[in-house]
Structures are given as structure tokens and as C-alpha cells.
Amino acid sequence: MFVDEAEIIIKAGDGGNGCSAFRREKYVPMGGPSGGNGGRGSNIIFKVDTGLNTLLDFKIKRIIKGNKGKNGEGDNRYGRNAEDIIIKVPAGTIITDLENNNIIGDLTKPNQEVIIAKGGRGGRGNKSFATHDNPAPKIAEKGEPGEEKRIKVELKLLADVGLVGMPSVGKSTIISMISSAKPKIAAYHFTTLTPNLGVVKVGDKGFVIADLPGLIKGASLGEGLGDQFLKHIERTKVIVHVIDMSGIEGRNPYEDYINIKNELKEFNSKLLNKPQLIIANKMDIDKSKDNLIEFKKKVKDIPIYEVSAVKNEGFTPVLYKIVELLENTKEEVVINDNYIKYEYQPEEKFIINKINDNTFEIKGDYITKLYKMTNFDIDEGRDYFLKKLRNIGVDEKLEKLGAKEGDTVKIFKYEFEYKR
Numbered sequence: 069m070f071v072d073e074a075e076i077i078i079k080a081g082d083g084g085n086g087c088s089a090f091r092r093e094k095y096v097p098m099g100g101p102s103g104g105n106g107g108r109g110s111n112i113i114f115k116v117d118t119g120l121n122t123l124l125d126f127k128i129k130r131i132i133k134g135n136k137g138k139n140g141e142g143d144n145r146y147g148r149n150a151e152d153i154i155i156k157v158p159a160g161t162i163i164t165d166l167e168n169n170n171i172i173g174d175l176t177k178p179n180q181e182v183i184i185a186k187g188g189r190g191g192r193g194n195k196s197f198a199t200h201d202n203p204a205p206k207i208a209e210k211g212e213p214g215e216e217k218r219i220k221v222e223l224k225l226l227a228d229v230g231l232v233g234m235p236s237v238g239k240s241t242i243i244s245m246i247s248s249a250k251p252k253i254a255a256y257h258f259t260t261l262t263p264n265l266g267v268v269k270v271g272d273k274g275f276v277i278a279d280l281p282g283l284i285k286g287a288s289l290g291e292g293l294g295d296q297f298l299k300h301i302e303r304t305k306v307i308v309h310v311i312d313m314s315g316i317e318g319r320n321p322y323e324d325y326i327n328i329k330n331e332l333k334e335f336n337s338k339l340l341n342k343p344q345l346i347i348a349n350k351m352d353i354d355k356s357k358d359n360l361i362e363f364k365k366k367v368k369d370i371p372i373y374e375v376s377a378v379k380n381e382g383f384t385p386v387l388y389k390i391v392e393l394l395e396n397t398k399e400e401v402v403i404n405d406n407y408i409k410y411e412y413q414p415e416e417k418f419i420i421n422k423i424n425d426n427t428f429e430i431k432g433d434y435i436t437k438l439y440k441m442t443n444f445d446i447d448e449g450r451d452y453f454l455k456k457l458r459n460i461g462v463d464e465k466l467e468k469l470g471a472k473e474g475d476t477v478k479i480f481k482y483e484f485e486y487k488r
């Protein structure tokens with residue numbers, strides 16, 4: 069089954085917890101802190117596997133989770149990092165963060181990989197908190213939560229040339245004649261339900277050609293099958309229109325050509341800037357010659373080549389022309405030349421909502437992360453948490469919002485009394 073789009077949830081591994089421990093040595097006050105740091109959680113990494121051509125696995129597995137790093141231990145023993153999770157995808161895979169619609173990965177090269185979700189760092193053990201003023205701290209951090217994202221995984225086939233046309237114009241037959249591809253061929257519409265790829269050899273040259281499912285009028289709006297596969301044309305360098313010049317399907321060849329051009333334009337107007345040529349197919353059938361004469365009167369700005377796919381005739385000139393167009397075009401196959409597109413935006417560390425005259429609620433990604441990494445079971449943990457809040461300006465912001473001595477400050481399930 070060919071699958072070219074899926075939405076999934078990925079959750080990188082949490083970091084391991086730091087350890088609070090003390091050495092038990094004679095003459096060493098309190099034994100000295102010896103708690104090691106936790107290990108990093110596993111990253112979620114997408115990697116290109118050239119042997120794949122579908123995203124079918126993502127239809128089966130919609131949630132991918134990383135592993136937690138190992139906890140730190142006493143005697144300054146650090147926890148082991150969790151092994152990264154490697155997800156193999158076909159070349160041409162684009163990963164989009166659905167929260168902001170930013171492209172975070174565009175994988176086009178063999179073995180290319182990118183971290184899509186980062187594992188959380190390990191929490192610090194109490195050894196890391198030792199200072200001159202506090203040489204024997206009990207505090208230790210919990211592991212940092214791994215990144216969690218809802219993403220869209222989309223495949224856009226990587227081909228040099230794309231065959232486009234109405235159903236039953238002979239695209240599948242053409243690709244079977246000029247390459248080693250063996251697509252399904254039959255005498256009814258929409259024989260091609262998935263894109264077919266073939267490698268074409270022309271002398272000492274070669275190129276990859278894609279036969280896409282037949283388009284119909286309204287394909288760009290969801291009619292027929294075309295709306296599912298028009299996106300694959302975006303990756304190609306050259307577009308080849310296949311026109312049934314015989315008209316035996318009851319359609320006018322020129323109207324077919326105009327309709328296909330309009331669908332390409334509606335989907336992405338830049339497609340019409342690509343080098344194009346026309347294959348006038350089924351020239352072995354009566355009326356094809358007459359129809360071609362009328363067709364050429366109306367279409368004069370694009371090369372036209374006569375072929376009979378069923379008889380395997382006329383392909384040599386068109387194949388050499390395709391090679392010439394490919395050599396002369398400078399357009400890159402990759403749409404997103406920088407496959408990682410993180411845009412730096414200053415993080416808003418917290419948001420304070422005033423619930424009523426004397427109750428305030430603090431939220432934010434930074435607050436969430438700090439909260440999850442804090443051990444509230446000990447006084448030092450709570451004190452450290454409140455100190456971090458003061459350092460990032462929470463007290464100052466509360467005062468500006470009119471907080472008074474004794475007001476309630478809520479952070480998740482915890483409530484604190486505001487003190488100046």
C-alpha cells in the first residue's frame with residue numbers, strides 16, 4: 069500500500085533523575101554529597117532509507133515514544149543515556165510541526181538524518197549543587213521532560229521527470245516501455261492508483277521518471293485522485309504532458325491539455341515555470357493525425373513529440389529532449405534547501421493570569437519544565453523552585469499586577485502564599 073501522508077505524536081525520552089546521596093567516610097563531615105546526574109533521554113531521529121517508498125508504517129504506529137535515561141546513583145555514578153530511537157523514512161520525506169506549521173525536517177539524501185524531538189537532559193545529583201555556603205545539599209533534580217510534538221509526515225517523491233495527463237492517456241504504458249517499471253495497465257480509468265517510479269537510460273545518461281495517477285478537471289480541489297498526488301510534481305524538474313491525440317475517450321485533446329495546465333496552476337502556479345513538453349500519444353489510431361494538426365494550431369509554445377506507446381514507437385527523440393531539458397535546468401529538486409528550519413524566538417518563560425482579586429496562576433513551558441524537574445518532598449527543593457521563580461522575574465510581575473501580601477499563587481496543584 070502506498071501511503072504518502074500521516075499525522076503522528078512523538079515523545080522523546082525524559083532525562084533520568086539525579087541522585088541525592090552521601091559518602092560514608094570517617095572524618096568527612098556528613099560524608100560529603102555523592103549523588104550523580106541522570107542520563108539523557110532518547111532523541112527521536114528520522115533517517116532516510118533509500119529502500120523505502122511509502123509511509124505505511126506511520127498508519128500502523130501513530131505514537132512513538134523514546135526511553136527514559138537511567139537515574140544517577142551514589143558514589144558520583146552518572147546514569148546512562150538512553151539509546152536514540154531511529155525512525156527510517158523514504159527520501160523526500162517532509163516533517164512539519166503541526167503546532168506552528170513550521171517545517172522541521174526535509175530529508176532528501178541517502179542516510180540523511182535529523183533530530184525531530186530532543187530527549188530531556190538528566191537531572192543533576194546533589195553533588196552538582198554543593199557550594200561553599202552549602203557543602204552538603206540534599207537537593208537533586210528530576211529528569212527534564214523530553215520534547216513532545218504532533219507532527220505531519222509527508223512524502224513527496226523525488227523524480228527528475230513527472231508524467232501528467234488525464235486518465236487512460238497511456239502514461240503507465242509509456243513508463244513501462246521506456247523504463248524497467250512494471251505498472252498495472254488496463255483499459256479503464258484510474259488504473260494507476262499510486263505513483264510509479266522508473267529509471268530511464270538514454271545513452272550514457274539517465275533520469276528518474278514518475279507516472280502519476282490520472283488528473284481530471286477539479287483535481288486541485290479534491291476531485292478524482294489527483295489532489296492526493298499533485299504534490300509529487302513539485303519535486304520534479306521537467307513536466308511531460310501526455311495527451312491522447314486520438315480522442316477515443318470522447319474528450320478533445322486540446323481541452324485535456326488546457327484542463328491539466330489549469331489544475332497545475334491552481335495547485336501551485338510555480339509548476340508552470342518548469343520546463344515542459346508534450347507527448348502526443350496513440351498516433352497509431354485513426355483521427356490522431358487530424359487532431360494533431362488542429363492541436364498544433366493552438367499550441368505553439370511547447371515541443372510536441374508523436375509516439376505510439378502500445379507499439380513502442382517514437383520515444384528516442386523525446387527521451388533525448390528530456391535529457392537536454394534536464395541538463396539545462398538549474399532548478400533544485402529539494403524545495404527546502406535547508407532541511408532544518410528552526411527560527412529563534414525569545415521564549416516567554418511564564419504567563420501570569422489573575423483569577424480574582426487575590427488569586428494568581430502562573431503558567432508557561434519553562435514553568436512546566438521547572439515544576440516537573442523539582443522534588444517538592446524536601447524543603448531544599450521547594451526553596452530552589454521559589455528562588456528560580458524570583459530570578460526570572462515572577463515576583464516583580466506579580467507586584468505589577470497588584471499582588472498583595474498573603475494572596476494565593478497557584479502553579480499546577482501547588483498553592484503558595486505571596487510574600488514580598
